[in-house]
Amino acid sequence: MSEPVVDTTHEEGETRLSTGGLGRTLLVAAGVVFWGWLLLRWANDWLGGLFVPVGQPFVAPATIESLGASIPGLAGAFDALAFAVEYLPALSEGLWLTLVLTVLGIFFGFFIAVPLSVARVYGNLSKYVSLLYTELLRGTPLLAQLFVLYFGLNISGYVPGFLDGVFANNAAWAALVGFILNSAAYQSEYIRSALQSVDTGQLTAGRAIGLSKVDAIRYVVLPQGLRFAIPGWTNELIYLIKYSSLAAFITVPELFKRANDIASSNFRYTAMFTITAVLYLALVITASRMMNYVEDRTAIPGLGTGSGR
Amino acid sequence: MSDNEHTYLLEVDRVSQSYGTEKVLRDISFEMDRGDVTVLVGPSGSGKSTMLRCVNRLTEIDSGNIYLDGERITGPDVDVNELRKEVGMVFQDFNLFAHLTARQNIMLGPRRVLGLDKEEAGKRADEHLEMVGLTPQADSYPGELSGGQQQRVGIARALAMEPKLMLFDEPTSALDPELIGEVLEVMRDLADRGMTMLVVTHEMSFAREVASEMLFLDGGKIVERGPPEQLFDRPEEDRTASFLRRITEMHS
Numbered sequence: 228m229s230e231p232v233v234d235t236t237h238e239e240g241e242t243r244l245s246t247g248g249l250g251r252t253l254l255v256a257a258g259v260v261f262w263g264w265l266l267l268r269w270a271n272d273w274l275g276g277l278f279v280p281v282g283q284p285f286v287a288p289a290t291i292e293s294l295g296a297s298i299p300g301l302a303g304a305f306d307a308l309a310f311a312v313e314y315l316p317a318l319s320e321g322l323w324l325t326l327v328l329t330v331l332g333i334f335f336g337f338f339i340a341v342p343l344s345v346a347r348v349y350g351n352l353s354k355y356v357s358l359l360y361t362e363l364l365r366g367t368p369l370l371a372q373l374f375v376l377y378f379g380l381n382i383s384g385y386v387p388g389f390l391d392g393v394f395a396n397n398a399a400w401a402a403l404v405g406f407i408l409n410s411a412a413y414q415s416e417y418i419r420s421a422l423q424s425v426d427t428g429q430l431t432a433g434r435a436i437g438l439s440k441v442d443a444i445r446y447v448v449l450p451q452g453l454r455f456a457i458p459g460w461t462n463e464l465i466y467l468i469k470y471s472s473l474a475a476f477i478t479v480p481e482l483f484k485r486a487n488d489i490a491s492s493n494f495r496y497t498a499m500f501t502i503t504a505v506l507y508l509a510l511v512i513t514a515s516r517m518m519n520y521v522e523d524r525t526a527i528p529g530l531g532t533g534s535g536r
Numbered sequence: 537m538s539d540n541e542h543t544y545l546l547e548v549d550r551v552s553q554s555y556g557t558e559k560v561l562r563d564i565s566f567e568m569d570r571g572d573v574t575v576l577v578g579p580s581g582s583g584k585s586t587m588l589r590c591v592n593r594l595t596e597i598d599s600g601n602i603y604l605d606g607e608r609i610t611g612p613d614v615d616v617n618e619l620r621k622e623v624g625m626v627f628q629d630f631n632l633f634a635h636l637t638a639r640q641n642i643m644l645g646p647r648r649v650l651g652l653d654k655e656e657a658g659k660r661a662d663e664h665l666e667m668v669g670l671t672p673q674a675d676s677y678p679g680e681l682s683g684g685q686q687q688r689v690g691i692a693r694a695l696a697m698e699p700k701l702m703l704f705d706e707p708t709s710a711l712d713p714e715l716i717g718e719v720l721e722v723m724r725d726l727a728d729r730g731m732t733m734l735v736v737t738h739e740m741s742f743a744r745e746v747a748s749e750m751l752f753l754d755g756g757k758i759v760e761r762g763p764p765e766q767l768f769d770r771p772e773e774d775r776t777a778s779f780l781r782r783i784t785e786m787h788s
């Protein structure tokens with residue numbers, strides 16, 4: 228009786244393993260295609276038409292359509308592909324802005340978030356300053372914040388000369404400031420709860436060997452807290468990739484605005500936003516894979532998710 | 537600041553301490569010479585940990601004075617981080633830095649507090665790892681070490697600062713019985729090398745063999761003090777006798 232049971236589990240395990248392997252391979256292949264295309268695209272357009280004229284697809288849509296026409300049953304699919312190929316060059320410009328605004332927003336936001344979270348956990352008066360900031364920025368809509376920065380404070384009117392022209396539209400600076408300030412608040416919440424999960428005895432031990440409080444936080448608590456914060460922090464990164472689309476409402480020509488502008492002229496809303504969704508999805512999957520990798524690379528045996536606690 | 541009156545390595549002079557309205561230490565006085573091993577015993581809540589923490593000022597006293605090597609270490613003008621270079625502490629729960637290897641745990645203080653460079657600190661760590669018998673575990677993380685090994689790293693971490701005085705707060709209480717011996721052995725070795733040690737422990741055989749003096753603390757007061765033979769064999773106070781009898785039975 229027991230033998231077949233053992234066999235079944237064995238087979239199941241193997242099946243799961245091989246589909247996992249296949250899924251992984253497909254994901255990696257899709258990633259290589261996506262990023263390969265995107266990098267070539269940007270290189271081509273920035274270097275004044277390295278392979279094809281600036282803004283022109285690598286493969287003409289008409290070629291794809293005629294290719295599809297010769298394969299019975301697949302004509303529809305090829306038509307859709309041809310449609311996507313026609314607009315991808317324009318969307319890739321928006322994708323660049325989306326990516327840059329998100330990455331810089333998270334990056335600079337992080338350097339505000341760390342002191343904010345340390346103040347929340349260890350500060351006296353600064354604790355309340357940090358709390359006020361965090362609640363204010365988490366408690367109001369990002370879109371309202373962008374409106375205040377762009378229409379109210381006219382941030383893009385004060386861009387210093389040497390930064391003028393870095394982005395196609397100076398409204399991007401207002402969006403960037405908004406993303407930095409907003410993501411700092413969210414990131415600080417993730418980091419705060421991670422810092423609080425570092426066992427306080429270690430801080431005491433650090434103080435007991437003569438480290439100042441600041442040094443004990445820096446050398447003992449933060450290296451662990453920041454590791455614990457990675458999963459939550461990944462969420463914030465993924466949110467910001469998607470919420471960066473709100474910049475469209477202050478005229479920043481990022482991915483969503485590009486798609487919307489094109490759709491309003493060709494009226495193919497469903498098709499345009501489906502392509503756009505796929506592009507956002509590619510960014511999100513890339514981000515979460517990368518953060519998984521970082522988490523694995525920085526993992527400490529017996530700490531956090533390990534056997535430690 | 538040096539004061540010829542205070543020639544002991546550690547002098548605790550009429551120290552009182554309280555948390556809010558709760559009086560924890562009441563008028564405690566004792567002294568330790570260089571090389572002394574003083575064992576502090578007493579029931580739970582009697583203030584043993586608090587007493588140790590006052591010596592490296594993790595806890596502040598209300599009144600009295602403490603002198604280390606002739607210098608007053610209580611008072612607002614004392615730099616606590618300077619004081620803590622001179623006083624090592626070993627904790628019941630080890631409190632190792634979980635993200636650092638054994639070797640890095642030991643190096644952190646010498647590097648960031650004493651200002652040694654990486655190489656010097658590494659050398660010092662290796663010496664102390666050898667002393668506690670953990671050279672093969674140098675690159676293991678705390679999560680990969682047994683409790684006994686972790687505590688030996690804890691001892692090495694404190695020793696690497698080359699302190700004048702070592703404080704031990706129940707260093708074996710969190711250990712499985714079979715791991716207690718290796719930690720006590722390191723402590724015995726340290727005492728033999730002449731380290732001055734103030735130890736809170738329930739290991740009565742260690743106290744009897746190693747202590748130069750024992751203090752029995754109850755209700756924040758020193759009820760009785762003297763060499764271990766006195767406290768174990770002919771205690772002057774009934775409370776001492778019954779406490780030590782109970783503790784010895786529990787731990788044998």
Ligand SMILES: Nc1ncnc2c1ncn2[C@@H]1O[C@H](COP(=O)(O)OP(=O)(O)OP(=O)(O)O)[C@@H](O)[C@H]1O
Pocket residue numbers: 555560578579580581582583584585586587
């Ligand atoms: N941080 C604190 N805040 C308030 N009360 C405290 C604090 N630490 C200790 N106490 C109180 O001070 C008293 C002495 O505590 P202490 O830890 O010094 O005792 P102990 O002799 O070490 O006991 P144990 O054997 O249980 O470790 C206890 O009544 C305890 O509740």
Ligand SMILES: [Mg+2]
Pocket residue numbers: 584585586705
């Ligand atoms: Mg205690």
